[in-house]
Amino acid sequence: MHSIFHLKRQDRIGWIGLGEMGYRMAGNLQRYLVSRSLSMTVWNRTPAKSAKMHQKHGVRVAKSLEDLVAQSNIIFTSLSSDAAVEEIYETLIYLAGLVDHSIIFVESSTIYPGLATKLKERLAVTPQHTYLQCPVFGRPPVAKAAKLVWVTSGDEKAIKKMCLYFTTMSKSIIHLKTTNVASACSFKLIGNFFVVGSMKLLAEGFTLAEKADVSQESVLKFVKAFFPAPSWIEYSQKMVKGGAASKENGFSVDLGLKDVGHMRQLAAETGASLPTADLAYNHLQAVKESGKSDQDWSSMISALRVSSDLDAEAVATAAAVASVRSSPYIPNSPLHQK
Known part of the structure; x- marks a missing residue:
């Protein structure tokens, strides 16, 4: 039991996207992390939202995406559109190729299937990293109440590791049991x-x-x-x-x-x-x-x-x-x- 807890203590979580959904999801996850003497690093295109997250939940605010990638081995993304996801991941994939540690990317946005496949294939060039497509169901009040429904696709071992964190933000998880991220x-x-x-x-x-x-x-x-x-x-x-x-x-x-x-x-x-x-x-x-x-x-x-x-x-x-x-x-x- 001690070794499992020690493993979780090594997780360094980054969060990108603090819109109406992302802000509430990240807040619930941060409360769990704080209870385990951990914390997360956040980045948002609108700095004021990151500042608000820091003031209310005590998260660390990344100076840049480069800073967040350097500090994280798990990165959640919650973004509003395909264009935003593609733009952010273009930078993330480049930066991921510059670090020595492995990163699990958890993309939770609603995007077109072909884009998820494209991002996974591009990230596969740096094989120590993992891409999961895990969209969520629920409106902002549901996210705030930590009663979302998560859907998982991607590497089974990585998903098993992430379920501990998913449960802090959801009432149930639907496992598609496929590595085909387009399915989610x-x-x-x-x-x-x-x-x-x-x-x-x-x-x-x-x-x-x-x-x-x-x-x-x-x-x-x-x-x-x-x-x-x-x-x-x-x-x-x-x-x-x-x-x-x-x-x-x-x-x-x-x-x-x-x-x-x-x-x-x-x-x-x-x-x-x-x-x-x-x-x-x-x-x-x-x-x-x-x-x-x-x-x-x-x-x-x-x-x-x-x-x-x-x-x-x-x-x-x-x-x-x-x-x-x-x-x-x-x-x-x-x-x-x-």
């Missing part, structure tokens, strides 16, 4: 498809209730009683409030478009039909084109309300709905833009 990305997109599909279903139901003069509050009570899933209740409450909820503690329209775009591209590449994602993408795009991309993605209901003549003031949204309805658009992965 596909899994995350499928999971997010269930989320956006459910959200679209709720949006249509609440819109129909409004048109039929049925109390939305009564429908909300039905959802709570018959479909008591936390996500269904949360999105239903946002929609009943008008579908214009802030992205704070949520998921913005822009990020929703990124994820749904990835789902549609994966469907196109695999020959699957995903009409629900096509419709959800169009509604989200309409909300974005009306200037509301900073809202929570549950605001897709506003596009449905416009097309149902329930929002006379949203002329811009109505025009956007009309413009995207005729020609669905599947965005290219960042991998194909270079």
Whole structure:
């Protein structure tokens, strides 16, 4: 038992990305590390977030990515987009080739499968390092409560070592038991498809209730009683409030478009039909084109309300709905833009 604890004491953890998810995840991990007389080093593109993390949780703030790599043998990344992940890993992979110690990289973002494969292959040039693709399910409040669902893919031995740390941030772990890191990305997109599909279903139901003069509050009570899933209740409450909820503690329209775009591209590449994602993408795009991309993605209901003549003031949204309805658009992965 003593030797295992000693091994964990040798871990030097680095964290990159302190957005709404990363900040809360890193905070939970840091609390565990402090309880074991350990700590972590953090780096964020916005220095103020690193400073806040230091003040609240006592983490060490890296002077640069070079400093973080030199100080860490485990590095978590939690970033908002494929472009950000590719940019950060371009530097990390270069720096990893300059150090003598081995590093386990744990990438937890929602990215396109091909990008994960590309990063693993590039890192394999320096074989002492390991790349794991381990995305998470859950919104910021879930991350804060340490009740995320982790998904693992990559080297089995490295994953076994990391599970101790994953449990400090989650309620459960789904092991895909594969070294194919693209599988975890596909899994995350499928999971997010269930989320956006459910959200679209709720949006249509609440819109129909409004048109039929049925109390939305009564429908909300039905959802709570018959479909008591936390996500269904949360999105239903946002929609009943008008579908214009802030992205704070949520998921913005822009990020929703990124994820749904990835789902549609994966469907196109695999020959699957995903009409629900096509419709959800169009509604989200309409909300974005009306200037509301900073809202929570549950605001897709506003596009449905416009097309149902329930929002006379949203002329811009109505025009956007009309413009995207005729020609669905599947965005290219960042991998194909270079």
